[in-house]
Amino acid sequence: MKILVVGKGGREHALIRALKESPGEHEMFSYPGSDAISELAEIVEVGSDVEELLAWMSAVGIDLCVAGEESYLVKDDGLANACERAGIPCWGPHKQSAQLEASKEFAKEFLIRNGIPTGGGVGVDTIEEARQAIAGKYPVVLKFDGLAAGKGVAVCMEEREGEAFLNEVLVERRFGPGRMLIEEFLTGPEVSIFAAVVDGKYQIFTPARDYKRIGEGDAGPNTGGMGAVASRQLIPADLLERIEREIVEPTVVGLQREGLPYRGYLYFGLMLTPDGPKVIEYNCRFGDPECQAVMPLVKGDLAGYCLAGAKGELDPSKITFDEGWSVCVVVASAGYPESSRSGDVISGTEDIGSARVYHAGTKKSSSGAWETNGGRVLAVVAGGEDRGTAVTAAHAAADKIHFDGLQRRRDIGILHFED
Known part of the structure; x- marks a missing residue:
């Protein structure tokens, strides 16, 4: 199967690796990609508009397009809309449906119209x-x-x-x-719920929790995410059932009722308030860095699962979920999140044992060394049967990574559980 993943960050690095590890022979492509992604997939070099990318996909004979980065879903006429016109299966929603992420006001009005719990x-x-x-x-x-x-x-x-x-x-x-x-300002712990949505059907993936603020103890300004923890054990089964009943199912029903085509991942950012779970935001793709924590827990034929979904068939038999834990620790560059610094030489990425490293903001120098090239630089991920084991393994692996100005939280996977 020829698969194109659209995007260039740590999330796409994780998706490409998971798709490439699916059974069968898969020829992987990425647009616009990165130096790290180029080690797993061929980088597509075309112009910046969706039509140019579509022409390339048609010429090469792409079997499946996977939308990783949200901006392409609403760029020009929309990535999924363009793929549909060309008869290319796309795992990602149409432009009109992606407004759930692209417009916070659209999402709020959708939530209210459909009676889904949210803040004012x-x-x-x-x-x-x-x-x-x-x-x-x-x-x-x-x-x-x-x-x-x-x-x-x-x-x-x-x-x-x-x-x-x-x-x-x-x-x-x-x-x-x-x-x-x-x-409205809401209080309570946050949780990220992911679902694969295919028209009026859905399947909930492994729940996760991310850490948005730069400093330990949730101090300092918000970032794109300084780490995440994921597990089927993260929240009680009865709470997940309530979330499905009050939030996930009404969202999918609302999409159908309002004529908003949806095939792809849908992220529910939730606050577990004293009054129950409420939606903070939707994302029309996997979260980042939650994707890096969740993907290692997905087993089976993810590529076949996404292809079937893009064609209109939700087939849960193609995948299973590890019942253990996964912890993702992000290392960021100097100045982040207000700014970022590039060019600092990175060491230790080869010394992390069985852990995984996903590249978010890196580049290779002329000498072949990895250097920083953005705010969030790397995501270091490790797992275990219990949370404590996963936490220890992820932080031990992150300890191996070094570069000037490195920023990192050491309470990832610990805060919200033992504080």
Whole structure:
């Protein structure tokens, strides 16, 4: 099977490895890819628009396109829409359905229309409207309405923080033109639920929990994710049943009722509030770094599973899930998340034993050495039958990684369980 994975980060590195390890002979391609991904897949070199990529897929005879990075789902006419016109199976939703991620306001209105538990929210255009909507009621959650690579959300505990973020988004336009969602502040632990959705059917994958803030003890600013833990044992079975009943199933039913085609992964970012689980956000793909933690727990024919799903058949018999634990520790570059530093030489990636390393922000130097090339640099992943074993193995492997300015949390897999 010829498989193209669209994206270039740690999530795509993990997806490509999992697909490549599926039974059978698979010819892997990646666009735009990275130096690390090039060791597993052939890098596609075409222009930046979806139509050029589509022409290449048709010429090469791609059997399956897998959408890893969210931006391509809403770029131009939409990756999945273009693939459908060309008769190429695509594991990823249509552009109109991907608005669940691309527009926070669209998602909030969808949730409310379909009676799915979520916090209150209102959309605004200007900083003046935002101030009126907040009316001094801090803490509050502020979300840029569009895609912002995981950096468009701020949990503001006081007015000073709120004003700074409002100015960045609505005055300086850090993320470009767009509205803002002013959202109710919710409390409780977070959990990430992933489902494979094929039209009106779905299958829930292994739950995960990520760690968004830069510092240990959940201190400092939000990042794209400093690590994750995943396991079928992460939350009680009765809670997962409630999440399925009150959130996952109504979402899939709502997509069908509103004529929003969906074949691909759907991420539910949830807050386990005192009033029960509530949706914080949807993502129309696997989370990052949760994908890096979840993929090693997926066994069987993932490539065949995604191909069948892209063609309209959900076939749970093709995959199984390891009942153990997986812990992902992210190492980030100097300055992250406000900035990032490139060019620092990385060592230790070959000394991690049975753990896995997924590359998110790296490049190879002219001498063949790995160097930093972004904010989040590597994800180090290890597993075990119990959480303690997985935590110990993942952090021991991460201890082997070195580069100047390295940032890392040492409470990944521990905080929220033993604090």
